[in-house]
Amino acid sequence: MAVAVRVIPCLDVDQGRVVKGVNFTGLVDAGDPVELARRYDGEWADELTFLDVTASSADRETTYDVVRGTADQVFIPLTVGGGVRGPEDVDRLLRAGADKVSLNTAAIADPELLRTASRRFGAQCVVLSVDARRVPSDGTETASGFEVTTHGGRRGTGICAVEWAARAERLGVGEVLLNSMDADGTKAGFDLEMIRAVRAAVRVPLIASGGAGEVGHFAPAVHAGADAVLAASVFHFGELTIEQVKNAMRAEGITVR
Amino acid sequence: MPRVVVLDYGSGNLRSAERALEHAGARVEVSDDHRTAMEADGLVVPGVGAFSACMRGLLEVGGDELVDRRLAENRPVLGICVGMQILFQRGVEHGVSAEGVGRWPGAVEPLRAEVLPHMGWNTVTAPSDSVLFAGMDPDTRFYFVHSFAARGWEEHTGEPSSRRRSVWAEHGEPFLAAVEDGALMATQFHPEKSGAAGNALLRNWLETL
Numbered sequence A: 001m002a003v004a005v006r007v008i009p010c011l012d013v014d015q016g017r018v019v020k021g022v023n024f025t026g027l028v029d030a031g032d033p034v035e036l037a038r039r040y041d042g043e044w045a046d047e048l049t050f051l052d053v054t055a056s057s058a059d060r061e062t063t064y065d066v067v068r069g070t071a072d073q074v075f076i077p078l079t080v081g082g083g084v085r086g087p088e089d090v091d092r093l094l095r096a097g098a099d100k101v102s103l104n105t106a107a108i109a110d111p112e113l114l115r116t117a118s119r120r121f122g123a124q125c126v127v128l129s130v131d132a133r134r135v136p137s138d139g140t141e142t143a144s145g146f147e148v149t150t151h152g153g154r155r156g157t158g159i160c161a162v163e164w165a166a167r168a169e170r171l172g173v174g175e176v177l178l179n180s181m182d183a184d185g186t187k188a189g190f191d192l193e194m195i196r197a198v199r200a201a202v203r204v205p206l207i208a209s210g211g212a213g214e215v216g217h218f219a220p221a222v223h224a225g226a227d228a229v230l231a232a233s234v235f236h237f238g239e240l241t242i243e244q245v246k247n248a249m250r251a252e253g254i255t256v257r
Numbered sequence B: 001m002p003r004v005v006v007l008d009y010g011s012g013n014l015r016s017a018e019r020a021l022e023h024a025g026a027r028v029e030v031s032d033d034h035r036t037a038m039e040a041d042g043l044v045v046p047g048v049g050a051f052s053a054c055m056r057g058l059l060e061v062g063g064d065e066l067v068d069r070r071l072a073e074n075r076p077v078l079g080i081c082v083g084m085q086i087l088f089q090r091g092v093e094h095g096v097s098a099e100g101v102g103r104w105p106g107a108v109e110p111l112r113a114e115v116l117p118h119m120g121w122n123t124v125t126a127p128s129d130s131v132l133f134a135g136m137d138p139d140t141r142f143y144f145v146h147s148f149a150a151r152g153w154e155e156h157t158g159e160p161s162s163r164r165r166s167v168w169a170e171h172g173e174p175f176l177a178a179v180e181d182g183a184l185m186a187t188q189f190h191p192e193k194s195g196a197a198g199n200a201l202l203r204n205w206l207e208t209l
Helices: A033-042 A057-073 A087-096 A105-109 A112-121 A161-171 A192-199 A215-223 A242-251 B014-023 B034-039 B051-060 B063-072 B195-207
Strands: A006-014 A048-052 A078-081 A100-103 A126-134 A146-150 A155-160 A175-180 A206-209 A228-231 B003-007 B027-031 B042-045 B077-080 B088-093 B096-099 B104-110 B118-123 B141-146 B148-150 B165-171 B173-181 B184-187
Touching: A006 A033, A006 A057, A006 A206, A006 A242, A033 A048, A033 A057, A048 A057, A057 A078, A057 A087, A057 B014, A078 A126, A087 A100, A087 A112, A100 A112, A105 A112, A105 A146, A112 A126, A112 A161, A126 A161, A146 A161, A155 A161, A161 A175, A161 A192, A175 A192, A192 A206, A192 A215, A215 A228, A215 A242, B003 B014, B003 B034, B014 B027, B014 B195, B027 B034, B034 B063, B042 B063, B051 B063, B051 B088, B051 B096, B063 B077, B088 B148, B118 B165, B141 B195, B148 B173
Parallel strands: A006 A048, A006 A228, A048 A078, A078 A100, A100 A126, A126 A175, A175 A206, A206 A228, B003 B027, B003 B042, B042 B077, B077 B184, B088 B104
Antiparallel strands: A126 A146, A146 A155, B088 B096, B104 B148, B118 B141, B165 B173, B173 B184
């Protein structure tokens, strides 16, 4: 038997509340991250990811409370990302109950942060989150044709996304979360070419994100090399259930839990 | 209600273990106090990160001695993840060997697999008389996250191995997913992160206390 492909719902958390609309039926409070986390746990989500979109550091205290509350009640792995600037942030999130912490912008500014975090906390809890896109016609060409972006995909960095993932692996990250900024929100399917390119360059588990719109979109991402698939809105709005996604993958011969 | 101490030796993941054990029906204390740990019905040794770092932390709080003393009195100890790995004689990371507690023979070594760490939900093969996995379906999955594992037993002459029950899993190659050795038991996966399956396993363990 093989390790199961993971299906991971992602929740955007702002000042302790889930934002970007959640439309589950039967929820008392659709904005409560702990309640949603329990709901997803009950629906056989394999992991949960919180993306902390809180802008000010003062409001981040509530994020720690959310992580604590979730870790107290939900017994599946929890990854927290967004606004993680240094080892102390990683430490605080792990102490609050996160199992993994994803790093993005801060790692672009200082790649050594990945090495520091991996050495101190272990590779298994350091995730590199990459927001990548095809280099636009007026951009700086990269070796793979994909570049790392910042500011929610609006700003290109000229850094080759595939080389960045490979470098992060050498620096010690235990997993790569690959977000396609071109596919994100289109619901037209994952960026399979990008998944294949990064898969060929790294040996750590690869989470594919961005573009999921229907059950048939997930299996191709796995066949392209993803070890896990992440989605947000299709799950939040009840358009797809985790069970439907798993059944569709199972029908394509993919091992799921 | 059984009383369990989660050994606090600077390794992360204590809160998750504490909460999951409470959820499974134990009264839990996180502590490095030897008297408290000796008096508890069960001792849990968690562990994440590097083998050598965990071993260092364990020695600093005298955890090796604590485990020995409990086992001499046949009092249950449960190791989790690196808390299982350090029970072996040694761990080999990046070509460097570090000494373990040595309750079990052999080494913990890098897994030979295409994708590492082994991260996610996997099945295990347990013997029919297993205590921890009693009543569980063979397709039950547990959450693993590790790059190193005991890939087999290096049996020594005269080693009484028959009392040991070995539970196997596979990622690239077979490795020990759990061991039941009298009062000493351990899992390579994280029961505290394995949802309902992990809860069932912890309940099985608590019943032995």
